[in-house]
Amino acid sequence: MDEVLEQLKKGVRRFRSEVYPNQAHLHAQAAINEQRPHTLFIACADSRVNPNELTHSAMGEVFVTRNIGNMVPAYGEMLGGVSAVIEYAVTSLRVRHIVVCGHSDCGAMKALLNPDSVKEMPTVKSWLTNARAALTVAETMHTKTEWRRELLSVLTEQNVLLQLQHLKTHPSVAGAMAMGELTVSGWLYDIGKGQVSIAKDGERGFTVVE
Template structure:
């Protein structure tokens, strides 16, 4: 904890004075362009990966970068999606999975989660990806896990499209969806090409999007 405190002290002493104008502007309003949905994993930091300044990203983080389908009892994720799209007017939504994801590892290994009932219930929102993953064969455990992560990104893109605000944005062509896969070891990012269903290097294909 002391490292965290010392980090804040450095921010207040060294970083904030260089960005006073930015924080004064942000103190009364925000206008992020993108809703970024990713995993709670400590190794995945959206602002670092995108080199975004404060105010640029509206972020949802949870185990497995999951977005439950819209339902009669919307939860915190649904409320955040709705606010980002309908109130803040974000123009893009990114759902970003990552290599070595603990949540997806538990699914691929069929880990017994009876002692973690909340986790088990949450991961049911990835059942479609799980079914696809189990129907295929892979050359290695790493390949199976990476495929599960990507299939989960696709599944969550489908889930988020059931949210009314998102459906309206897509229909009116004011909103685009993006599916990303971040490889922690290489620092590389793959992006889902909605036309082909393939994940391609974002560095080489910066123009592609999922929906």
């Protein structure tokens, strides 16, 4: 017997018996109405990060894509799932805001600091090149001005800021921003503290959401 599958099925049963009955009308509306999310949330695939819970968003409000290290490849470099999600969210769904959200204790950032940890995972190793520039910046800052803080924390911040730069190389994003129809921001989620810090577009520092 697959214990993990049974655990998942148990969760489905609880959803059906405890959650769904109180939200049946919302599900019925969602089934017949097209989705109109206001935000695209680009998060890490880390199982400890739950975008809908974090933003306390209702069904249909947030369009989510996740990957290792909350990466956004610059347009044209690695056209694939992330690029397709961005293009669809901006062009078809017409989201009004995009979040790139990093988090504390990120395994992808740890792998950047310890490349040997992914030497047997060539696909992961290749994917992490999307954050190479962030590593260079973080190491320089850590040596010169940020030596009081952990390099991992500095790197996590710089990675979010770098991915925001990459995001704006996508034609759909650049066009919507030029028309004043779209804004972007970078987030940092401290898992242990349940705390979110945000850097608005153009800002280099993150401000805690009180």
